[in-house]
Amino acid sequence: MLLHGSGSNSAEWAGRLPALIGTFRVYAVDVIGEPGMSAETRPPLDGDRYAAWLDAVLDHFAVDRAAFLASSFGGWLALDHATRRPARVAALALQCPVGLGPMKKAFVVKSVLLALLGEKGRRKAMADTLGEPASSPIVEHQLLVSANYRYRTGPFPVFGDAALGRLTMPVYAVVGADDAMVDSATTKRRLEAFGAEVDLLPGTGHYLPDAGALEFLTRAVANGDFTG
Incomplete structure (x- = not known):
């Protein structure tokens, strides 16, 4: 499974x-x-x-x-x-x-601040979160998802x-x-x-x-x- x-x-x-x-x-x-x-x-x-x-x-x-x-x-x-x-x-x-x-709180703060910089900032935030290069197709895919999906909020x-x-x-x-x-x-x-x-x-x-x-x-x- x-x-x-x-x-x-x-x-x-x-x-x-x-x-x-x-x-x-x-x-x-x-x-x-x-x-x-x-x-x-x-x-x-x-x-x-x-x-x-x-x-x-x-x-x-x-x-x-x-x-x-x-x-x-x-x-x-x-x-x-x-x-x-x-x-x-x-x-x-x-x-x-x-x-x-x-969960590491620093990544949330950093992601929020980067998102204020527009598309380039959002891309860097996603790349840093995944640990992938900004040009990665994985990052591209997740950016598409994030534009159309409401992620969970709050800790697990x-x-x-x-x-x-x-x-x-x-x-x-x-x-x-x-x-x-x-x-x-x-x-x-x-x-x-x-x-x-x-x-x-x-x-x-x-x-x-x-x-x-x-x-x-x-x-x-x-x-x-x-x-x-």
Whole structure:
């Protein structure tokens, strides 16, 4: 099950699908409330509404238990589901997940100030947030999205130790050392305290197109953690 980040949709995974479908049966879903083809409903983050939605998605495909590959806000959704429904999650592969430490406030202030400079400032703000060059097609795409989409405001809830203690499945995460949004050192420290495998990539920001997840998931299959 592939879960994209906020302000994105399942097309985010297009470049990864050829490698994944050789080993796995893959479902790439548009998260509700995001700029995709699913419902525009945006449930609150402080309840189990998103977990109930993911239950419905799994039930629709007659999948009792799945591995999740998730990015950013998708990582939060996967963690939320895994802490509430551990029996339905076989493994977690997370890319720059939010919800494990405080978001960096400086990037918000900087983005607001840059936005006052017009299109050039908005482009630089987006590039700095993603950790990509201003000329990157990823930045171009997200600028188009941001012109037609209302992003979430306010912090993402941080998972407590009791919730993380319910992660009974294999967990892998990869985070960028230069992530402008997320405190990657705290993410690494907290996940490793609960037995997760975490790679901290130097010189890397929030956008991670391909980093370690396939190898981890393939190992999980080989170890019998779930049936691919």
